[in-house]
Structure formats: C-alpha cells, structure tokens
Amino acid sequence: MKRKLKYLTLLMALLFASEVFAARLTDREVLPNNMVLLHAERKAIPIVTVVLAVKAGSIAEPAEKAGLAYLTAALLNEGTKKRSSREISEAIEFVGGSLSASAGADYATVSLSVLKKDIDLGFDLLSDVIMNPVFNEDEIRRKIRITKNRLIQQNEEPGVVASIAFSKAVFGEHPYGRQVQGSPESLDLISRQDIVDFHSAFFVPDNAILSVVGDISREELGALLKKHLGNWQQKSIPSRSLPGTGAKKSPVVIKENRDLTQANIILGHIGITRDNPDYYAVLVMNYILGGGGFASRLMDNIRDSRGLAYDVHSYFAANRFSGSFQVGLQTKNESANTAINEVLKEMQRMRTEYVSDRELQDARAYLTGSLPLRIDSNSKIAGFVISLEYHNLGMDYVNKYPALINGVSKEDVLRVALKYLDPENYILVVVGSLGKANLRY
Amino acid sequence: MKYSIIVSLFFILLLATHALALQVDEYVLDNGLKMLIVEDHKAPTATFQVWYRVGSRNEKTGKTGLSHLLEHMMFKGTKNYGPKTFSQTIQRAGGTDNAFTSKDYTGYFELLASDRISLPIDLEADRMQNLVLSNDSVLSERDVVTEERRLRYEDDPQSYVMEEVFAAAFKNHPYRWPVIGWMSDLKTLDPGALIEHYKTYYAPNNAVIIVVGDVNKKEIMEKVRQAFGSIPTGPAAPAVQAEEDEQKGERRVYINKEAELPYIMAVFKTPTISHEDGFALDVLGSILSDGRSSRLYRSLVYDKQIAISAWASYEGVSKDPFLFFAGATAGQGKKIEDVEAALLEELEKIKQQPPSAQEVRRAINQAEASFIMQQDSIYMQARILGSFEMTVGWRFIDKYLEGIRKVTPEDVSRVAKKYLIDEKKTTGVLVPIAKGARS
Numbered sequence: 001m002k003r004k005l006k007y008l009t010l011l012m013a014l015l016f017a018s019e020v021f022a023a024r025l026t027d028r029e030v031l032p033n034n035m036v037l038l039h040a041e042r043k044a045i046p047i048v049t050v051v052l053a054v055k056a057g058s059i060a061e062p063a064e065k066a067g068l069a070y071l072t073a074a075l076l077n078e079g080t081k082k083r084s085s086r087e088i089s090e091a092i093e094f095v096g097g098s099l100s101a102s103a104g105a106d107y108a109t110v111s112l113s114v115l116k117k118d119i120d121l122g123f124d125l126l127s128d129v130i131m132n133p134v135f136n137e138d139e140i141r142r143k144i145r146i147t148k149n150r151l152i153q154q155n156e157e158p159g160v161v162a163s164i165a166f167s168k169a170v171f172g173e174h175p176y177g178r179q180v181q182g183s184p185e186s187l188d189l190i191s192r193q194d195i196v197d198f199h200s201a202f203f204v205p206d207n208a209i210l211s212v213v214g215d216i217s218r219e220e221l222g223a224l225l226k227k228h229l230g231n232w233q234q235k236s237i238p239s240r241s242l243p244g245t246g247a248k249k250s251p252v253v254i255k256e257n258r259d260l261t262q263a264n265i266i267l268g269h270i271g272i273t274r275d276n277p278d279y280y281a282v283l284v285m286n287y288i289l290g291g292g293g294f295a296s297r298l299m300d301n302i303r304d305s306r307g308l309a310y311d312v313h314s315y316f317a318a319n320r321f322s323g324s325f326q327v328g329l330q331t332k333n334e335s336a337n338t339a340i341n342e343v344l345k346e347m348q349r350m351r352t353e354y355v356s357d358r359e360l361q362d363a364r365a366y367l368t369g370s371l372p373l374r375i376d377s378n379s380k381i382a383g384f385v386i387s388l389e390y391h392n393l394g395m396d397y398v399n400k401y402p403a404l405i406n407g408v409s410k411e412d413v414l415r416v417a418l419k420y421l422d423p424e425n426y427i428l429v430v431v432g433s434l435g436k437a438n439l440r441y
Numbered sequence: 442m443k444y445s446i447i448v449s450l451f452f453i454l455l456l457a458t459h460a461l462a463l464q465v466d467e468y469v470l471d472n473g474l475k476m477l478i479v480e481d482h483k484a485p486t487a488t489f490q491v492w493y494r495v496g497s498r499n500e501k502t503g504k505t506g507l508s509h510l511l512e513h514m515m516f517k518g519t520k521n522y523g524p525k526t527f528s529q530t531i532q533r534a535g536g537t538d539n540a541f542t543s544k545d546y547t548g549y550f551e552l553l554a555s556d557r558i559s560l561p562i563d564l565e566a567d568r569m570q571n572l573v574l575s576n577d578s579v580l581s582e583r584d585v586v587t588e589e590r591r592l593r594y595e596d597d598p599q600s601y602v603m604e605e606v607f608a609a610a611f612k613n614h615p616y617r618w619p620v621i622g623w624m625s626d627l628k629t630l631d632p633g634a635l636i637e638h639y640k641t642y643y644a645p646n647n648a649v650i651i652v653v654g655d656v657n658k659k660e661i662m663e664k665v666r667q668a669f670g671s672i673p674t675g676p677a678a679p680a681v682q683a684e685e686d687e688q689k690g691e692r693r694v695y696i697n698k699e700a701e702l703p704y705i706m707a708v709f710k711t712p713t714i715s716h717e718d719g720f721a722l723d724v725l726g727s728i729l730s731d732g733r734s735s736r737l738y739r740s741l742v743y744d745k746q747i748a749i750s751a752w753a754s755y756e757g758v759s760k761d762p763f764l765f766f767a768g769a770t771a772g773q774g775k776k777i778e779d780v781e782a783a784l785l786e787e788l789e790k791i792k793q794q795p796p797s798a799q800e801v802r803r804a805i806n807q808a809e810a811s812f813i814m815q816q817d818s819i820y821m822q823a824r825i826l827g828s829f830e831m832t833v834g835w836r837f838i839d840k841y842l843e844g845i846r847k848v849t850p851e852d853v854s855r856v857a858k859k860y861l862i863d864e865k866k867t868t869g870v871l872v873p874i875a876k877g878a879r880s
Contacts, residue, residue, distance in 0.1 A: 042483070049817075090803075093732040093734045093807065094734075094799075094806060095806055096811060096814075098732075113814060114810075145746065149749040156597075261595045261596055262592060262595075294516070294529075295525075304581075307582065307584030308584075310585055332588065365533045365534070366533065367535075369554060370536070372484065372485055373535070373536070377817040
C-alpha cells in the first residue's frame with residue numbers, strides 16, 4: 001500500500017513536472033554577468049529570433065533631455081568602432097536578415113532576425129552595436145534632423161495628435177506624459193556626451209533581458225554568448241526617481257481645430273499599473289466595455305446600432321510605473337456630441353449594473369482561449385517572454401493565467417468599474433473641425 | 442514609414458510560400474469549390490479562410506465600393522443566425538475573425554486554437570448562401586463605411602494622393618477607383634445592387650478555401666465537404682473585359698491639402714508577376730527600396746538628406762497589369778521639385794548602368810531568407826497562398842524563387858529602361874496648405 005502510494009506520488013510528480021515543462025515558454029537563467037537569459041529551442045524552421053531588452057527607455061532620461069533614450073537606441077546601428085552605418089546595414093541585409101533598435105518608455109530593444117546559418121554573423125553585429133557604438137557627430141545630426149521631421153509629420157495624423165495631447169494631460173510631468181522621441185526643443189539640448197554617458201550608464205548586462213527563440217540549442221547559444229558577449233561587463237546602474245502623475249479632479253477638455261471630415265476623440269483618465277492585483281478584473285471589465293472588438297458594448301452601441309464610427313475601442317495601458325484608461329473613436333464632426341455622450345453612458349452603465357452572466361462568460365472564454373494565438377510563432381514568443389520577465393510574471397505565467405481570469409466574478413467587474421472608470425473627472429481630447437462639431441463639452 | 446511597411450510586406454508576400462509549394466494539398470469539390478490545405482504543426486493553432494474572386498475590379502462606374510461593403514455585411518447575420526452570431530461564436534472559442542477586400546479579391550479568416558478549427562466551417566458555408574441584406578442594415582453599415590473612408594482617405598493626405606494617382610493612371614480599367622468606393626457612390630447606394638453583387642459572386646465555384654496550421658487535412662477536408670458540398674454551383678461570374686489604352690505621355694495630379702510635409706508618388710504601368718519581366722521588376726524594386734542599404738534610402742534619406750522616407754515597390758501580384766510605385770516624403774524646408782529630381786535620378790542611374798552583382802545577389806538572398814522566415818506565421822502563409830491563387834494561381838509560387846534567382850544585373854537595367862518611362866508614368870504631388878486656410 002505504502003509502496004504503491006509512493007509510486008503514485010512519483011508518477012504524479014512526473015506528470016506535474018512534464019505539464020509545467022510543456023507550458024513553460026522559455027527556460028530562464030541569470031548569467032554570471034547578471035543578464036537574464038530566456039531561451040527556447042524551436043527547430044521547425046531554420047531561423048533564430050533574438051530580442052535584447054535594456055532598461056534604458058525614456059523613464060531613465062532627464063526630462064529636459066527628452067529624446068535622449070530614443071536617440072541612443074536609434075544610433076546603435078549607425079556606426080561602431082569596427083563598422084560604419086553602411087557596413088552594418090549591408091552586412092545584415094546581404095544575408096536577408098534584420099537588425100533594428102528602438103526605445104520605448106520602459107525599455108529599449110535591439111531585435112535580430114536571421115537564418116540559422118547566419119547566426120554567428122547576427123550575434124557579432126548585435127554585440128557590436130550594443131557594446132561598441134561610436135555615436136559619430138554626423139550620425140547624431142542626421143538622426144536628430146529625421147526625428148524632428150517625423151515629429152512634424154505626426155501632425156498630419158489626427159489620431160496621433162489626439163493621443164499625444166491625451167498622454168500629456170493624463171501623465172503630466174511623468175515621463176509617460178511625453179513622447180519618447182522628445183521635442184524639437186529638447187532634441188537640440190542633447191549633446192554627443194549625453195548620449196555616450198547614457199549608453200555607458202544603462203547599456204549594461206545587469207540591466208538587460210535577452211530572449212532567444214528558434215533553431216538553436218543551449219549549447220550553441222552558450223558558445224555564441226561567450227564569444228560575442230563575454231566581455232560585456234556588469235556595473236551598477238544609476239537610479240532616478242519619477243515624478244507623480246497629478247490626479248485630475250474635474251473634466252479637462254482639449255480641443256484642436258483642423259480641416260478634417262472627422263472628429264478624432266479620446267476620452268479617458270489615469271489607469272492602473274501592471275502589478276495592480278485588480279489587473280485581471282480590469283481586463284475582463286474592459287473587454288465587455290470596449291476591449292472585446294465586436295463583442296464589446298461600445299462597438300455594439302456606437303458602430304453597430306448607430307453607424308457612427310468605424311473604430312471604437314477602450315483600452316487600459318497598464319505599465320510598470322503608471323497607466324491610463326482611454327476610449328478612442330473617430331466620427332464625422334457633426335456626430336461628435338452624440339458619440340461622446342454614448343461613451344459616457346456606457347462607462348456609467350458599467351458602474352451601475354452587474355454585467356450579464358453571458359457577458360462575463362464570453363469575456364473569460366475569449367481572454368483564456370486566445371492565449372495560444374499570442375504565442376504561436378517564434379517572434380511572438382520572443383516578445384511575450386520579455387514582457388513576462390520585465391513585469392516579474394514568471395515563465396509559468398501561461399499556466400497561472402487562466403485561473404486568474406476565471407476567478408473574476410460579476411462583483412469584481414462592478415467593483416473595478418466603480419474604482420477605475422470615472423465618467424465625471426475625465427480628460428477629453430477632440431481633434432477635428434470644431435465649427436462643425438459644435439461641442440457641448 | 443507607412444510605405445516602407447507596405448513595401449516590405451509585399452516583398453515578403455512574394456516569397457514566403459515557395460517553400461510551402463510542395464506541402465500544399467489542393468482539392469476541388471463537385472460544385473467547383475477549391476480547397477488549399479497546408480499542415481503546419483509548429484504550434485497548436487490554425488487559420489481557416491474563405492476567399493472570393495471578387496473585388497473592386499468587378500465593379501462598375503457609379504456603383505463602386507460594393508465588394509467592400511458586402512464584406513462588412515457578411516458579419517451582419519443570415520437566415521439562420523442573428524447579426525452577432527459569427528464573431529461571437531469565434532470569440533467565445535478564443536479566436537479572432539476578420540476580413541479584407543482588395544481590387545482583385547475578398548477574403549474572410551478565422552484564427553483559433555487548432556482543436557476548435559472546425560467551428561467556423563458551418564458558419565462560413567451558411568453565409569456563403571444565406572446572407573440577409575435588409576435595407577436598414579445595409580444603410581446603417583454604409584454609414585460605418587463612410588466613416589472608414591473619412592478615416593483612411595479623406596483625412597489622410599498621403600492616402601488621398603494615392604487615390605488620385607490611381608484615378609489618373611487608369612482611364613478605362615476599374616483599377617482607377619478605390620476599393621472602399623467613392624463617397625458619392627456610397628451616399629447614393631442602392632441596397633438592391635448589393636444583393637445582386639452577392640448573388641453574382643458568392644458561390645462555391647467562385648471561392649477558394651485556405652487552411653493552414655495544426656490540422657489533419659483529411660479530417661478538415663471531410664468537414665468542408667459536408668458543410669459546403671451541397672451548395673449549388675452558381676453561374677460563372679461575368680468576365681472583366683476592360684483593357685487599359687496605351688498612354689501617350691506623363692500624367693500629373695496636384696493635391697492641395699492641409700499637411701505638414703510635401704510628398705510625391707510616381708507610378709509606372711507594369712505587367713503582372715507572371716509576365717517574363719516580372720521577376721526582374723521585383724528585383725528592381727528590392728534594389729531600390731529594400732532596407733537601409735537600398736539605393737533610395739541611401740541617396741535621398743542618408744546622403745542628400747532631402748527626404749525623410751523614400752521607397753519603391755513592384756505590385757505584380759495582381760489579376761490585371763498594375764503598377765510599379767516610387768515615392769518620397771520631403772524633409773521640412775526641402776523643395777518637392779528637388780526630391781522628385783533626386784528620385785528620378787536614381788531611376789535613371791539604374792537605366793544607364795546595371796546594378797552590381799552584389800546588389801542583385803542581396804535581393805536574391807533577401808527573397809530566399811524571407812520565404813523561410815515568413816513560415817513563422819500561419820496567417821501570413823495563408824495570406825500569401827490566397828493572394829497568389831486569386832491572381833496568377835498558387836502554383837506560380839513554385840516558380841517564384843527559381844525565377845528570381847535567374848535575374849541578372851542587365852535584366853534589371855533592361856526592365857527599368859522599358860517601364861520607368863513617361864509613357865507609363867503618372868505622378869501625384871501633395872502640396873501642403875497651412876492649417877486653417879480652408880476653415
């Protein structure tokens with residue numbers, strides 16, 4: 001009896017272990033230089049996808065030098081001690097691969113995609129641009145000029161204009177309130193030394209997460225890391241305290257007059273951080289309100305019943321240090337008042353009644369059932385695990401996630417709607433032909 | 442940037458399926474419905490797609506936009522199911538569904554965990570034959586499409602230019618109007634015409650089913666046969682006979698609109714990818730535009746610094762002969778005349794002197810790498826298979842890499858000389874006007 005039990009326990013443990021293994025997306029280890037390595041060998045296609053995330057986003061830069069993180073990342077592949085900008089692009093493009101770098105608010109990423117046969121070249125280039133960029137003055141001037149032009153061009157896109165104004169109003173002085181690219185004025189204040197110092201301070205292995213997914217074994221990867229990133233030395237990272245996001249106590253309305261046929265509308269307010277325990281209840285609540293595409297109430301009301309918009313959605317951007325909630329839509333100028341009114345009514349309805357059993361069940365079913373589609377390719381996995389690591393969610397997240405969603409009740413949905421939706425103290429941005437829109441707000 | 446995305450997608454489009462070619466299984470049911478199946482077991486997901494051989498190419502003056510509006514209506518209910526059933530059923534299974542309309546085709550797709558992939562089969566069979574098109578629902582959805590048109594074209598200066606350029610480039614071929622339709626046609630839409638459009642083009646013999654992913658081809662084929670096999674064959678869809686007249690010189694259009702930066706787009710009439718010059722045109726597009734080592738980026742953006750983006754693209758996967766595109770967005774304070782001159786100078790250079798062997802080799806390497814990398818996505822594999830099948834036939838994918846590999850530097854120069862000329866050219870220029878000048 002006892003022996004049988006022991007045998008059973010062993011069997012259970014084995015089953016359990018293999019289940020966990022099957023659902024773990026990548027192996028995780030911390031390398032001697034403190035870099036976190038996430039690796040999955042997937043041999044179906046002879047390609048390798050690499051993403052290096054470095055906590056060197058705009059939250060790490062001083063406000064007066066806005067754009068510093070962006071420029072630093074964007075200049076990585078514009079010249080190193082060994083290679084010119086042109087040599088880098090020719091080397092990677094000649095083998096049909098790609099190597100790109102960019103910065104977001106939280107972190108910068110360098111992404112590499114190559115055929116397996118070119119992986120040594122790929123890692124050579126990747127390590128070169130991370131460790132040895134030279135930040136040549138000419139390249140800096142060129143990049144600043146292009147960045148300024150892109151900032152100007154954004155003005156042609158009413159949705160982007162609205163979104164920039166919204167972020168600024170929600171987050172105020174917090175880095176999330178400004179554009180990662182900075183402004184024409186702040187870009188002019190950035191010197192080569194600023195870039196060199198920023199790179200030297202933040203592009204260190206202690207501050208980095210490397211994900212490698214594709215046709216490459218741990219052994220092959222180990223040899224490449226030793227050869228190309230072996231000299232990447234750890235060093236302590238400066239810390240910076242972030243300003244708060246001032247809470248708004250009454251509606252703030254921002255209007256921008258343009259010769260447009262549609263009013264581009266964003267209505268929202270401050271949201272939640274990714275580590276908020278209510279995150280999963282908020283996800284379910286927002287799916288029902290406006291996150292669930294054609295299944296959502298906003299789409300049903302504003303598009304399907306009234307024909308007022310092509311796109312209407314709501315979204316909680318739950319970031320590491322702060323977050324926002326926003327409803328976005330575009331409608332002909334003349335319908336702007338009606339659409340805004342319906343958005344506020346739907347927000348209020350979420351706060352006053354329980355959602356139906358069907359709505360709750362549908363939201364849970366979609367949010368859990370769609371997980372396989374979020375991780376069904378090398379490139380999706382490589383990106384997904386970076387965000388798991390950045391937010392400390394654990395590589396077994398995909399095992400835990402269904403229970404987190406299925407644990408959300410109707411009461412939870414109502415509770416988080418009351419707590420995180422505010423149809424009184426909102427920020428409203430309208431970019432459109434204001435004469436025709438004749439806004440009541 | 443917008444265009445470089447289009448360019449790279451297109452480039453990848455051409456390539457990715459070659460490797461699949463051997464793995465594609467083709468079946469045709471008695472009623473004429475074709476199926477293309479690719480088993481791909483990398484991940485437990487799959488896509489089910491139904492493509493119809495109808496797009497704006499099949500429309501008539503005064504009734505443009507019908508194919509795209511019909512695509513929207515396909516989600517609005519049938520005799521058997523209410524207006525929300527389709528998407529709700531898919532989303533409850535954790536799936537996503539959507540659709541797309543082009544000048545040559547209309548496609549519907551679902552993406553699901555593979556254990557649920559038979560879910561859309563009955564629903565797709567149902568909406569192929571039982572769609573309800575009531576006046577009220579058609580007119581309400583028409584309003585949604587007018588909002589989509591405002592969003593994508595009327596308020597987007599560069600897209601607006603593209604519409605104007607197509608309209609000028611084609612005189613008597615339906616490629617002259619936009620897929621979404623002209624606003625005036627949408628406003629005067631007759632729901633009866635939409636019903637007629639549905640009856641004419643939505644039939645098994647005018648459709649192709651594409652399945653890619655973690656499926657068993659015998660099982661899925663059997664399910665499709667059960668669901669679609671009894672749908673009667675429809676009359677053959679009317680042929681599109683319009684043929685474009687020869688052009689006698691360059692055509693130019695100017696668009697004065699609120700915008701920040703001047704923009705230019707030049708298009709040249711070219712044959713489809715199945716023409717003997719197709720592969721060389723494709724390599725030409727790649728050498729000019731693919732990546733930061735390409736000629737247009739190097740010259741206009743990097744060296745001369747007069748443009749913030751510059752691109753070219755050969756649009757050869759097309760039912761009828763379409764276009765080779767080239768364009769650029771001027772930097773602030775730069776004259777569009779200078780940008781145009783720099784753009785044309787690059788085209789001229791490649792006519793005068795063949796590209797280097799290294800450049801051609803890079804284009805070939807990029808083609809080969811892309812077709813392997815694209816297999817990372819089941820959705821992309823299906824999209825590529827479908828776009829080839831709707832235009833030059835999916836088996837052409839087999840010939841693609843082989844054709845690209847044979848292209849020589851002289852071929853590239855020869856096709857540049859043959860097609861990048863005034864007699865095939867239409868140019869559109871965006872002239873920004875100051876904010877508030879119109880209001």
